[in-house]
Amino acid sequence: MLTSIEVFLLEWQSEFEITKKLFEEITNASLTQKIAPHHFTLSQLAWHITVSVHEILTAKQLEFESPGEESECPQQATIILDAYKKVNSDMIHAMRSQWKDKNLDDVMNVYGLDWSNHQTLRMLINHQIHHRGQLTVLMRQAGLFVPGTYGPSREQWAQMGMNSPAFID
Numbered sequence: 001m002l003t004s005i006e007v008f009l010l011e012w013q014s015e016f017e018i019t020k021k022l023f024e025e026i027t028n029a030s031l032t033q034k035i036a037p038h039h040f041t042l043s044q045l046a047w048h049i050t051v052s053v054h055e056i057l058t059a060k061q062l063e064f065e066s067p068g069e070e071s072e073c074p075q076q077a078t079i080i081l082d083a084y085k086k087v088n089s090d091m092i093h094a095m096r097s098q099w100k101d102k103n104l105d106d107v108m109n110v111y112g113l114d115w116s117n118h119q120t121l122r123m124l125i126n127h128q129i130h131h132r133g134q135l136t137v138l139m140r141q142a143g144l145f146v147p148g149t150y151g152p153s154r155e156q157w158a159q160m161g162m163n164s165p166a167f168i169d
């Protein structure tokens with residue numbers, strides 16, 4: 001349970017750091033990597049992670065600057081990384097200045113569902129984790145270095161001079 005804004009931000013900040021580490025490894029050449037036709041490319045996935053922070057929370061009437069339209073996906077990795085870092089700091093500032101802990105109980109109809117802000121913030125975290133998992137697969141397919149998320153990746157086990165378990169991200 002996200003019992004306060006600072007409890008949410010503590011969890012969010014550690015998730016942000018994981019996502020940022022992945023975004024830092026993305027190259028321009030890898031941006032067109034895709035899973036299948038009609039599905040996100042690597043750039044569209046990273047951009048979706050970025051713009052959805054704004055889209056989900058402005059639907060809950062938290063006001064901060066939009067990183068851009070989902071349909072206008074930048075074709076430069078550093079632009080996406082910078083936009084992700086900026087939307088994160090803008091969101092944190094907006095939340096600390098516009099919401100009080102009691103606002104977490106506010107219920108609003110978003111996407112046809114009556115959700116409290118508690119539920120929306122949990123969904124925001126889960127949504128990012130979901131798409132970040134997809135991103136690591138595309139990064140692997142593109143031959144990029146993949147930093148670990150909740151534990152060392154294969155490359156990081158190797159850097160420590162250890163054999164990784166047979167099945168590991």
Ligand code: NI
Pocket residue numbers: 048052127131
């Ligand atoms: Ni999504």
